[in-house]
Amino acid sequence: MKRPLTESGEDNPNPSKKLSKISMEKRRKRIPAEILMEILARLPMKAIARFKSVSKKWNSETESPYFIRRYFSLHPNSSTWSLMFLTKLYHPITEAIGFHGRDTWDLPKSLASYVLPFQPYPNLPTVNNYYYVASSNGLIWIEVYLTHHNRRSFVGxxxxxxxxxxxxxxxxCAATGLVTRVExxxxxxxxxxxxxxxxxxxxxxxxxxxxxxxxxxxxxxLSFCPVDGANPPVNIDGKLYLWEKDSREEDLMENFIPKEFGFLVGYDFYGDDNxxxxxxxxxxxxxxVRRCLTTSRGDVMYVEILYRRLKVWRLSSNNLEGSELLWELSREEINLASIGFDVFCFPLAMNPxxxxxxxxxxxxxxxxxxxNLQTLEFVLHQESENWSSASNGGCCRFNKLDSKRYMDGFRNETSTSVVILSQFVLPxxxxxxxxxPHILV
Structure with a gap:
């Protein structure tokens, strides 16, 4: 009986090993595509990105609407986000609060650390003089200053x-904001x-x-309130909302003090009107009053604290077209002193x-x-730069040192200032x- 030949034409000294290998390959090929996609849909995003590069077929399968819907259904509440302070040149990015979801992205470090150092092109060295401008749905805008008169902008x-x-x-013109369209x-x-x-x-x-x-x-x-774009905006669904001080001399309404509290100016950059x-x-x-502008669950939120009393307002529209905006209290006023939290606080932001x-x-x-505005539990986080488990299964980090440096700037501020932290949220x-279309991948 002749032994099977190897690929080179020589006798195979161990035919059972060769046959076993062929049998295993056939079994792998017989795995239904549906089961394979079901397995991949349970992996973190980082792992899926690697599998997409295996073949054109896998890349096509993992980009199909069915696979994406299945992935969403298996990762419903897993999120990764960061709340960051405004930054200046030579201080590119400062993360105040970071949260890692359970398994969506499987990131080993905080979001802010992925921006440091900044390397826009793989084959070129990193750059030093840059700063974070804005973020929207996982994309961020970075401004790079090569020289005093030579700057570059990157989104990614x-x-x-x-x-x-x-x-x-x-x-x-001055950098203002970044908006995205999601479909x-x-x-x-x-x-x-x-x-x-x-x-x-x-x-x-x-x-x-x-x-x-x-x-x-x-x-x-067109805006009856002058806009200079000096303050950072918040963005939702292609819209920018900017806090603007009232620079007009006449009063807008009875008992309203110009230049004191200001307005929120919003515009849909994917809309048709002006x-x-x-x-x-x-x-x-x-x-x-101490106050902040933030977003949560797709809404613009305004938080104020006055004499230990906390109020949370939600921006909504009073007609079907959404052409007129108004503020509504999202819940009853909370007296911090009455619940045993008699602490002098500034509002920073809300959970996205x-x-x-x-x-x-x-x-x-x-x-x-x-x-927690539902249970009325308030927790002090004295530690800094350490990751700790969160109640919903993720990990949180509170940057105490840099937060103190930033908030010291509000020590003598009155209500003419509003705390606005930027949300960097990975989808x-x-x-x-x-x-x-003309820029190749």
Whole structure:
């Protein structure tokens, strides 16, 4: 009896081993595609990204609507996000609070650490003079200063290290915000917004760059409240909301003090009209209120603390078209002293996915405070730079040292200042960073 030949034509000294290998390969090939996709859908996003590079078929299967829907169903409440302070040149990014979800991305370190150091091109060295501008649905905008007169802009995903360089606008203008469009859970496009200098009365002049065209467009937006774009905006569903001080001399309404409390100016950069929505911020009884603007569960939220009394407002519309905005209390006022938490605090932000969770800064203890507005439990976080388990299965980190440095700037501030932290939230699914058709991947 002749022994089986090897691939080189020689006798195989161990035919059972060769046959066993062939049999195993056949069994692997017989695994149904449905079962294979079911296995992949249970893996973290980071692992799926590696499998997508195995073959064109696997890449196509893992990008199908069915697979993405299945992935969402298996990872319903797992999120990874960071709340970051405003930063300046030479101090690129400062994370105040970070949260790692259970298994969506499987990241070994905080989101902020993926931006440091910043390397927009794989074959070029890292850059030093840059700063974080804005974030939207997992994309961030980074400004790089090569020299005093030479700057570059990049939008991308710091975790996947995908970046798109944005050309400079036709005229000089200031960085304002970043908005995105999401369809079926996927980020399909983004827009970069810059505010022109020398604003005119009742007109907000901006340049807008679109990833769909790769071009800048100029827009004149109507707003009865002057907009200078100096304060960082919050963004939701393609809209930017900016807090603006009232720079007019006449009163807007009875008993309203100009230049004191200001307005929230909103505009949908994926809309068709040129009219901004403007709503005054809720006016407290005392101008020494501490307050913040934030978002939670897809809504703009305004938090104020006055004499140990905490109020949370939600921005909503009073008509079906959503053309008129108003503030509504999201829950009853909470007297912090009456529940045993008689602490001098500033509101920082709310949990992006849970509007029962609020984050405060305790001036007395110099630390972050987590508050549950449902159970009325408030916890001081004295530790810094350490990851600890959260109640929903993830891990949290509170950056006490950098938070103190930032909040010391509010020591003598009154209600003319609003704390606005930037939310960097990784979506449950991230495809390639959107880019214009003429820019190759």
């Amino acid at each position: 995903n710091p975790v996947s290290k995908q970046w798109v360089e944005i050309p400079q606008p036709p005229n000089k 079926n859970g996927l980020v399909t496009s983004f827009k970069v917004v810059r505010t022109c200098s020398n604003q005119t009365r009742n007109v907000w002049r901006v340049y807008v760059y679109s990833s769909e065209t790769g071009l800048w467009s100029f827009k004149r937006l 009219q901004c929505q403007v709503v005054p911020l809720p006016i407290p009884d005392n101008k020494y 996915f849970d509007d029962d969770i609020i984050y405060l800064w305790s001036r007395e203890h110099d630390c972050v405070v987590t508050g 449950p699914w991230m495809d390639l960073v959107p880019r214009p």
